[in-house]
Amino acid sequence: MKNFSFFIIPFLSGALTYLSFERFSLFPISWFSLSIPIFLLIKKRKFPFLVGFSWAFPFYTISLYWLVRVMSHYGNLSFFLSIIFFLILVFSLSSLFGLIFLIINYVAKTFPNIEFILFPLFWVSLEYFLTFFLTGFPWNLIGYSQIHFLPLIQISSITGVYGISFLIILLNSSISFSIKTKNFRWLILSIILFLFCNIYGFFLINKGYNKSEPLKVAIIQGNTNMDDDLVGNSKKLEEKFNDYIELTKKAIDLNAKLIIWPETSVPILFRYDPRKDVLMELSRGKGIFILAGFTDWREGNFYNSVFLISPKKSISSVYDKIHLVPFGEYVPFKKIFGFFESITKEVGDYTAGSKLVLHSVKKYKFGSPICYEIIFPDLVRRFVKEGAQFLVTVSNDGWFGRSDAPYQHFSIASMRAVENRRFLLRATSTGVSGIVDPFGRVLKKIDIGKTEFSIEDIFPLEEKTFYSNYGDIFAQSCLTISSILFILSLWRRYGIRRGKKRA
Structure with a gap:
């Protein structure tokens, strides 16, 4: 029963986080809601995959519930099959977040002093990966929760939406580590960065733009x-x-x-x-x-x-249209997924x-x-x-x-x-x-x-x-740094094990 908390606490956090998105738009919730599963992981060091998966599962279930209606009502699929395909998608997305939490937990053992920054680095790396996963499905990235917080989102003119995601996860991570270590240095620095981005946004909005002929x-x-x-x-x-x-x-x-x-x-x-x-x-x-x-x-x-x-x-x-909707406007890999043809009946097969x-x-x-x-x-x-x-x-x-x-x-x-x-x-x-x-x-x-x-x-x-x-340089940098840290962790731990065997 003790271990049940590794499922239920992140699960509730994922459901809570959704309230920061449309139509609720309670955007401040995401400033702290993710600190709950992060704190659970760094405090107990157990079941990292389950923690990440359990956060993402309710979040994506609530975010994407409308897909069931699309598939059943317009895709000529039975309600049962629609639920099955919907759950496959949600399980796939949730598993990616479980994997990221697992990797963060692994890398943190090699680089414990920078663990608080690992969460935003790897999180943004995953969000960037989602632009390609399953031909691309970057829906409801955490940065979109701030769309009504105008000063903060101006940073996206430099970093894209990924920079906002980075700030949100950094703030959550800093809260978790400050509570665990009783040292509020990183939280204070994160808040300063958060405030700086807001001041930058206020400056841009007040500056306005050069008006041409309307x-x-x-x-x-x-x-x-x-x-x-x-x-x-x-x-x-x-x-x-x-x-x-x-x-x-x-x-x-x-x-x-x-x-x-x-x-x-x-x-x-x-x-x-x-x-x-x-x-x-x-x-x-x-x-x-x-x-x-x-x-x-x-x-x-x-x-x-x-x-x-x-x-x-x-x-x-x-x-x-260049980027078509898979299984909606065309069927990718028809020889493998030919049974999906019924889904495209209503909209045709586009090029x-x-x-x-x-x-x-x-x-x-x-x-x-x-x-x-x-x-x-x-x-x-x-x-x-x-x-x-x-x-x-x-x-x-x-x-x-x-x-x-x-x-x-x-x-x-x-x-x-x-x-x-x-x-x-x-x-x-x-x-x-x-x-x-x-x-x-x-x-x-x-x-x-x-x-x-x-x-x-x-x-x-x-x-x-x-x-x-210049595009997604920020997200690509996060992905590059995350990859290097992961490879170094593998190399160090593998090298240590080999050294022990030789000894």
Whole structure:
């Protein structure tokens, strides 16, 4: 019964930590909630894998519960199979955290004097690894819990979201070690660093940005529900298309020059559908630009694309989604995972795009990562490095219903605005849509289930952040240092054992 605490205490900590994320947004909780499993590990030195696993399991179960509905309701899987696949994902992610705690415990035996710093180093290394694991799934990284704490998150313009994660885990680790050793030196230093980052953030926010000529933009949320069953129902499809047209005309009446429709606004093959001409005539007649997400069909392949329609060139530019959703938009390794075909029945089997594309509106350039792509910091910052002066992301979040997922997705997208110091426009089919300024302030927001549009003046920006230029150097440095420490630990302990055997 004594050992049961190594499961239940981290388990409760993981559930508590989730409260710092959307929709609860009690962000100060994460400043101390992780100190509980860390203290348990450094105090008892027992069951490190179980401690890490037990923290992550409830955290990811609560964070990702909406996946069960996606798989069962839209993926043609039984509820039982959906639960099985969901648990496989949660077990996999939780096992990675168990492994990290196991490695930290191992390395700490070789480097006991720096153990407090091992936790943030290895934690960030794992978060960076999650951008590649299972083709990439960096959802609800601990740094995203601070999205409403504007001064702190400004550090992401240098380090990316990983720098915020580092600070949060460092603070938790310092609390644990201070309690254990009764020495508060490291906690004081961590608090000083934490405060310094906040002061830096206040300075940046107060400094503001160099305003260029404003561009009036509008985001359209047509509230296209996945249960509307527009495919094959020409009457419903026409009604929904007309809803978008009416909202667009209202935005034009308010002098919007760029109008954003969401991903797969209506399910049509845009190039070959007569509704294309309606949008082009509207663009030409009113002298406005329309960016809209539709399915494209070229050379025998389907693409998840966004089209920029301009007054002079009709289809001015097209960006094809590069990072597709595995088992949602395509089936990886079909020979092995062919049984997953049923999951893609609703959305088709898409081909990945091959290059970044920047769209042009007047003299301004912008990038348009699609849906899932916004959770990948490096992909988004590449648009800015290539010259994007603001960012647009379109998404179909109708899959998620009224779960926490649309709110989580919006908070993740907002971090990209801060990292790259760019205005970000987000248009979704059912919500949450919004316009975010370069410091993470939400200027406009359309909640779930509303058929609305929002309009705002934005300022395209030229200056690039350190993160936009150099990417994940901070996270890569953490991974490099962690790897070196782990290898040195193996070498030292292995060398000692060999020496003893020879003696």
